[in-house]
Amino acid sequence: MSSESPTSSSHRKSVLVTGATGYIGSRLIPRLLPQHDVRCLVRDADRLDPAVRDHVRTVTGDVLHTASLRESLEGIDVAYYLIHGLGQGSDFEKIDRKAAEGFAKVAREANVSRIIYLGGLGDENDPGLSPHLKSRQEVGRIFRESGVPTIELRASIVIGPGSLSYEMIRALTHRLPVMICPSWLATPTQPIATEDALIYLMEALEVESQESDVIEIGSDDVVTYGDLIKMYAREKDLKRVLITVPLLTPYLSSLWLGLVTPNSAEVGRHLIEGLRNPTVVRNGRSRDVFAHRPMSTADAIRQAVEIEP
Ligand SMILES: NC(=O)c1ccc[n+]([C@@H]2O[C@H](COP(=O)([O-])OP(=O)(O)OC[C@H]3O[C@@H](n4cnc5c(N)ncnc54)[C@H](OP(=O)(O)O)[C@@H]3O)[C@@H](O)[C@H]2O)c1
Structure with missing residues (x-):
């Protein structure tokens, strides 16, 4: 029960949103606000969306x-993690582990009834899983093993303007009419529209089971990163030629990304290392647990392009 609002009903929950200034967190808060009491943990309160600042x-x-x-x-x-x-340099795995361990410990002491975490898709048994994806899954494992019931949603690229991985695809497509690309162009992935990811995050709040769960989310269609670039180009009426060069190493391509995208080369390098790993939905839990069905990747890109600034 919430201690923060006199209007609380039995369904009204006290919800913590971490990452409230980030892409996902900032979009989740307005959806939570009508139904729940929202608290935000932020490093810099000035970065919170002014439209919600007075309501959390x-x-x-x-x-x-x-x-x-x-x-x-x-x-x-319920606490959203x-x-x-990623932006914290080469020690990001250690930092993310320490943060997750601390969060889980204090959440358990505070009797938090659920952690909802949005992590990354990828086969956890793949020895070639990138450090970024491995670390995302390690964070989920720390929560699930903490004693606090945890719903770990796993997603690939979240499609919408402002999402880091989507912006990478967007910037590449805009800036390079002819792309010399590494073999990751053929890696299969199952992106998800921001709208769909947010609906799943909201539905996760109401799941009745108290068991921890890993739920993989994505649109139904499997595409490659090359497909995504072509789909985006088509929506923007751009003609793009993709040439695959297998010898472009992740390190070189990150430097190249650093030149052509607004993201830092450091963040780009971590993300691009993960592009060699298939990120497809392998468990059907989202259909078992959630009523919602996601839109196709083509619709997700179309809608993202429509609202691009
Ligand atoms: N966007 C995607 O395509 C995508 C895809 C799959 C999964 N996900 C997952 O979704 C979650 C949210 O991602 P996002 O795209 O919203 O990321 P984002 O836009 O980069 O936001 C990250 C947030 O984390 C906060 N943060 C970082 N370190 C912190 C610390 N030490 N203490 C407090 N706050 C800290 C940042 O706060 P500051 O404002 O202070 O920096 C920011 O609010 C992540 O778990 C990510 O792995 C995202």
């Missing part, structure tokens, strides 16, 4: 600091 309780802190975690998790029913440390 803000804890200024850092997920790496125990005191911030205690203050933000106290009295919380929408954080990654």
Whole structure:
């Protein structure tokens, strides 16, 4: 039960959103607000969307600091974990592990009834899984083994303007009429529209089972990264030629990405390392657990292009 609103009903929950200034978190908050009491853990409150700032309780802190975690998790029913440390240099795996361990420990002490975490698709038994995807799955495992019931949603690219991985595809397609691309162009993936990811995140709040679960989410169609570039180009009426060069190493291509995308070469390198790993939906849990059915990748790209700034 919420301690933050006199209008609380039995369905009204106290919900913590971490990553509230990020792409997913900032879009989730307006959906939660009509039904729940929302608290946000942010490093810089000025970065919170002004439209929601007055309607949430803000804890200024850092997920790496125990005191911030205690203050933000106290009295919380459900906690969304929408954080990654990709921009924190080469130590991101260590940082993400430490953050997740601290978060899980304090959530357990605070009797949080559920953690909802959006992580990454990818075969956890694949020895060639990129450090980024491995780390995303390690974070989910830490939560699931913590004793706090956890719903780990796993997604590939979230399609919408502002989403880091989508922006990478967008910037590449715009800036290079002829692309010399590494073999990851043929890697299969199952992206998801932002709208669909947000609906699943909302539905995860209402799941009745108290068991931890891993639920893979994505549109029904499997595409390659090359397909995504072509689909985006088609929507924008751009003519693009893709040439595959198998010898372009992830390191070289990240430097190349650093030149052509607005993202830093560091973040681009971590993301691009993951592009060699298939990120497809292998378990059917989303259909078992959720009522929602996602749109196709083509519709997701069409809608994203329509709302591009
Ligand atoms: N976007 C995608 O395509 C995609 C695809 C699959 C899965 N996901 C998952 O979705 C989740 C959210 O991703 P996103 O795209 O929304 O990322 P994002 O836009 O980069 O946002 C990351 C958020 O994490 C916060 N953060 C980072 N380190 C923190 C710390 N030490 N303490 C407190 N806050 C911290 C950032 O706060 P600041 O504003 O202070 O930096 C920011 O709000 C992640 O788990 C990601 O793996 C995303």
